[in-house]
Amino acid sequence: MTIESVRVAINGIELNAVAAGPTDGSLAILLHGFSEFSYAWRHQIPALAAAGLRVVAPDQRGYNRSDKPAGISAYKLDMLADDVLGLADALGRQRFAVVGHDWGGVVAWQLATRNPERIARAAILNAPHPATMRRYARGHPSQALKSWYVGFFQLPVIPEQALRAGGFWGLRRALRRTSRAGTFTGEDFRRYGEAWAQPGALTAMLNWYRALRLPSSSTASARIRVPARVIWGDRDAFLERGLADSAVALCDDAEVIHLPEASHWLHHQEPERVNRLLTEFLAG
Numbered sequence: 001m002t003i004e005s006v007r008v009a010i011n012g013i014e015l016n017a018v019a020a021g022p023t024d025g026s027l028a029i030l031l032h033g034f035s036e037f038s039y040a041w042r043h044q045i046p047a048l049a050a051a052g053l054r055v056v057a058p059d060q061r062g063y064n065r066s067d068k069p070a071g072i073s074a075y076k077l078d079m080l081a082d083d084v085l086g087l088a089d090a091l092g093r094q095r096f097a098v099v100g101h102d103w104g105g106v107v108a109w110q111l112a113t114r115n116p117e118r119i120a121r122a123a124i125l126n127a128p129h130p131a132t133m134r135r136y137a138r139g140h141p142s143q144a145l146k147s148w149y150v151g152f153f154q155l156p157v158i159p160e161q162a163l164r165a166g167g168f169w170g171l172r173r174a175l176r177r178t179s180r181a182g183t184f185t186g187e188d189f190r191r192y193g194e195a196w197a198q199p200g201a202l203t204a205m206l207n208w209y210r211a212l213r214l215p216s217s218s219t220a221s222a223r224i225r226v227p228a229r230v231i232w233g234d235r236d237a238f239l240e241r242g243l244a245d246s247a248v249a250l251c252d253d254a255e256v257i258h259l260p261e262a263s264h265w266l267h268h269q270e271p272e273r274v275n276r277l278l279t280e281f282l283a284g
Helices: 045-050 077-090 103-114 133-139 141-146 148-152 158-177 186-196 201-213 242-248 271-282
Strands: 004-010 013-020 027-031 054-058 096-101 119-125 228-235 254-263
Touching: 004 077, 013 045, 013 077, 027 045, 027 077, 027 103, 045 054, 045 271, 054 077, 077 103, 077 201, 096 103, 096 271, 103 119, 119 271, 133 141, 133 242, 141 148, 158 186, 158 201, 186 201, 228 242, 228 271, 242 254, 254 271
Parallel strands: 027 054, 027 096, 096 119, 119 228, 228 254
Antiparallel strands: 004 013, 013 054
């Protein structure tokens, strides 16, 4: 299968992306999370393209070879969502399906809530809805403890220094410790290391978290009208499974599928099952 490299100018920046599948197929945009990039979807892109979808996976702003605008305000949630709409516009598509993991899933939730006229379907992998995360953490101290790193990432300079130390030892350790043995290979870490080493990448990646304190369009009271499927690895070291249910409670048409043995990195650990669940939802 041919995987194309695409570079698109949108929303005042340029995004790097990969694309596959028939050009006339229904568009599915895949959004990675922290600390990955489009490479995160290497197991999903061929399967979804083979099912007839036009699959596009961008390096989101601040990541890998996409532009890294300066300043925390450049990473507000609304700006991240606008990037995805701009990407679809550049591809000549009004409506599309969105698939998101981790931070990419947060952006997908925002799009499904804020821009239902553009989103045909939303598939979410281990990502909280932005309207429920704080409320859930206040009521579940165990989740607040799991989210300790979000506060650490608010600090200037120090998080960058910590993550860069020892050839990104902290990032590599986090991926290893929160996944099953063998989930990430040496080649995976080489590819991620190259992305993390791009000038300005660490600060841009962290600015996604720092921008959480900035106001964005409120979706707290909005119902999610578009069909949604939440696929959740229950052995997530960062996010409790109750966050899936609290997000689905905001939806008119949604289901949660729990993978009891999968971690936060479910699309790497159980790619065949995740691919099947995504394909039947998006192309069925």
